[in-house]
Amino acid sequence: MQSDPIADGGGDPEADRRFHELKQFHSAGRGPWAHVPDADWQDWRWQMKQRITTAAQLERLLPNLTPAERAGAQQANHKLALGITPYFFNLIQPAAAQCPIRQQVVPQLAEMATAEWELSDPCGEDAHSPVPGLVHRYPDRVLFLVTDRCAAYCRYCTRSRLVSNASGYDFHPEYDRQIAYIAAHPEVRDVLLSGGDPLLLSDEKLENLLSRLRAIPHVEFLRIGTRIPIFLPQRITPELCAMLQQFHPLFMSIHANHPRELTTEVRTALGRLAEAGIPLGNQSVLLKQVNDDPVTMRALVQKLLMCRVKPYYLYQCDLIAGSAHLRASVRQGLAIMRQLRGHTTGYAVPQYVIDAPGGGGKIPVNPETVLSHNADRVVLRNYEGRVFEYPEVAEPGAGRRAGKIEQYEFI
Numbered sequence: 001m002q003s004d005p006i007a008d009g010g011g012d013p014e015a016d017r018r019f020h021e022l023k024q025f026h027s028a029g030r031g032p033w034a035h036v037p038d039a040d041w042q043d044w045r046w047q048m049k050q051r052i053t054t055a056a057q058l059e060r061l062l063p064n065l066t067p068a069e070r071a072g073a074q075q076a077n078h079k080l081a082l083g084i085t086p087y088f089f090n091l092i093q094p095a096a097a098q099c100p101i102r103q104q105v106v107p108q109l110a111e112m113a114t115a116e117w118e119l120s121d122p123c124g125e126d127a128h129s130p131v132p133g134l135v136h137r138y139p140d141r142v143l144f145l146v147t148d149r150c151a152a153y154c155r156y157c158t159r160s161r162l163v164s165n166a167s168g169y170d171f172h173p174e175y176d177r178q179i180a181y182i183a184a185h186p187e188v189r190d191v192l193l194s195g196g197d198p199l200l201l202s203d204e205k206l207e208n209l210l211s212r213l214r215a216i217p218h219v220e221f222l223r224i225g226t227r228i229p230i231f232l233p234q235r236i237t238p239e240l241c242a243m244l245q246q247f248h249p250l251f252m253s254i255h256a257n258h259p260r261e262l263t264t265e266v267r268t269a270l271g272r273l274a275e276a277g278i279p280l281g282n283q284s285v286l287l288k289q290v291n292d293d294p295v296t297m298r299a300l301v302q303k304l305l306m307c308r309v310k311p312y313y314l315y316q317c318d319l320i321a322g323s324a325h326l327r328a329s330v331r332q333g334l335a336i337m338r339q340l341r342g343h344t345t346g347y348a349v350p351q352y353v354i355d356a357p358g359g360g361g362k363i364p365v366n367p368e369t370v371l372s373h374n375a376d377r378v379v380l381r382n383y384e385g386r387v388f389e390y391p392e393v394a395e396p397g398a399g400r401r402a403g404k405i406e407q408y409e410f411i
Ligand code: SF4
Pocket: 149, 150, 151, 152, 153, 154, 156, 157, 158, 159, 160, 163, 195, 196, 197, 226, 227
C-alpha cells in the first residue's frame, strides 16, 4: 500500500495528534446547567427558552469576554440578534479566545463595520422573489423561506437581513401566496424549505406545510435546510422523524463547520434522521480561524460520513455586511480542496462554491486539473501533481488535427 504524505496531519506529529483528537466524538455535557433535570435538558422548547440572548447573560457565562466581544454583544440586536442554545454554548472552550465555536456565535464589534464590497443581500435573493418569502432564481426549483427564526445566530449569516427580526425587515411569510405561486408554476419540481430554520416550527405546522406542498403534483422533491441538528439536537425527536418520513423523497441539508460540532448527541440525532430514510448532506462555510485549515476540514468531512452525512457544499463566505473578520481567502479554500481530493474518500469531498455576488448563483471553484485541451488530447494533473494524457474523442467529420494546445493558468 502506498503511503500518502498528506493523510491525517500531513506527517507532522502535532497535526496528526490534533487530527485524531478532532475525530473523537464527545458529549457537549451540561456545563453550567448541571443542576437542570434531565427532562428539561432534553426538551427542545426548554433549550429555546433558556437561550443566551443578552450581553449580561453572556458575560456571566463567559467572564473572559474581550472588549470587542463585549461591545459586539451589546450592539448585536441592532443587526443580528445574539442567541445561543445552552447545549451549543457548552461546546465553547472558555479559556480559548480563538475557540472555533465561539467565533461562530459570539458577536464581535467588527460586525458593525461594512466593507465597500459587502451587501445586506449578497446573493441577490430579493431581486428573484416573485412573492415575499419565495426565491425563484433557478429554473426548476424554489427557495421557500418558512420562518425568520433560528435556534442560534451565526455571525456570518447570509440572511441576517431576514432572520432574528434585528433589521426590522418586516418578514412575514405568506404561505398561501407562496404555495399558490408554486402550484401555478409547473416547472417547479424541487422546493427547498429554509429560513430561518424550518425545524423550529411545531410538528403540526410543519406537517401541514409539507402536506400542502406534496399535494402539488409537479413537486417531485422536497428539501429542508436546517442547522437545528447542530444547535439543538434535542429537536430531532422520534415523533418529528416519523412525521417527516411521510413526505419522501425528502432530503435534508445540515450545516456543520467544525468537527467539534459533531458530538455524541448530534450523531444520535443524525442517526434518527437517517433511520427515517432522509438522505443527509452538509453545507459548511469556510471561516477564518474556524475551519480554514486542511487538518480541521479533513476531520470534519470524515466525521460527517461517520454520522451518515455526505459533505455537499463548502461555501466561500458570502459578502454579507460585517463578515470580513470571518472571511477566509479563496486561495486557502483551494489549498484545502487540493488536500482533500484524492487524499480521502470521494464521498467525503464537498464541492467548493462561491455564490456569485448579485444573484449569479453557485459557481464551482475547483483546483485546476485540466492543464491543456485540444482536438487530440486532454492533459490532466492528478492529486499527487502527476501529469497524464487522455485521448480526446474525435467529433464526426472533424478528423485529427495538430491543434494548438490551449493553456490554462494555474491558480
Ligand atoms: S442557522 Fe442558517 S439562517 Fe440561521 S443564522 Fe445560521 S446561517 Fe443564518
